[in-house]
Amino acid sequence: AQKITQTQPGMFVQEKEAVTLDCTYDTSDPSYGLFWYKQPSSGEMIFLIYQGSYDQQNATEGRYSLNFQKARKSANLVISASQLGDSAMYFCAMREPLRGSTLGRLYFGRGTQLTVWP
Amino acid sequence: DAGITQSPRYKITETGRQVTLMCHQTWSHSYMFWYRQDLGHGLRLIYYSAAADITDKGEVPDGYVVSRSKTENFPLTLESATRSQTSVYFCASSDRPHNSPLHFGNGTRLTVT
Numbered sequence: 533a534q535k536i537t538q539t540q541p542g543m544f545v546q547e548k549e550a551v552t553l554d555c556t557y558d559t560s561d562p563s564y565g566l567f568w569y570k571q572p573s574s575g576e577m578i579f580l581i582y583q584g585s586y587d588q589q590n591a592t593e594g595r596y597s598l599n600f601q602k603a604r605k606s607a608n609l610v611i612s613a614s615q616l617g618d619s620a621m622y623f624c625a626m627r628e629p630l631r632g633s634t635l636g637r638l639y640f641g642r643g644t645q646l647t648v649w650p
Numbered sequence: 651d652a653g654i655t656q657s658p659r660y661k662i663t664e665t666g667r668q669v670t671l672m673c674h675q676t677w678s679h680s681y682m683f684w685y686r687q688d689l690g691h692g693l694r695l696i697y698y699s700a701a702a703d704i705t706d707k708g709e710v711p712d713g714y715v716v717s718r719s720k721t722e723n724f725p726l727t728l729e730s731a732t733r734s735q736t737s738v739y740f741c742a743s744s745d746r747p748h749n750s751p752l753h754f755g756n757g758t759r760l761t762v763t
Contacts (some may be wrong), residue, residue: 562695563749564748565748565749567752569753569754573758575757575759576754576756577754577757579751581751582750582751584749625693627752628748629749638695638742640692641692642690642691
């Protein structure tokens, strides 16, 4: 079963508008971490934002915020005031704690390609 | 410079050859990972390591070997390269076992002809 599901292969947004990228996850562990990464066309993986499962408030980092709905197991990324440089692939990921052989590995979704147009 | 570096950035090799991809980090992070990225599959874990001399298999370990004699280095070896191993390979490190991000290198684009 997929641990991380990103249902939007592609999204389009106009510059200066906000956009929400969807992510749902699957875990039975009460302790986990949720992450978003950005991968521009140059290929590097850039860490954007982190949300812990016990965090009461939604994480924010500049123009990025994570809409965390624990009961629904969703962790959507909201980008406010989109810029042309935000055009990239965005990956949602989850990290579970050490459990025997899992060693805190990061599970990735398939990604959402965001295109920002002027 | 501090960080995580991978070498080479690009590599072309022939089927059957042995290839080693290098990964070096300067943070002294305990946890290191190798992922491969392929269209349609996203990022898949090949091997990971919790410390020097401690490694374990991920989702897709067949055809790969790793070693970690020093904390800062985590080389990945393709023992006998196959065309199906054409991919982009990412090395990553983390300072804690969970609830901290993985920091990625810039990747190695490997083509097996």
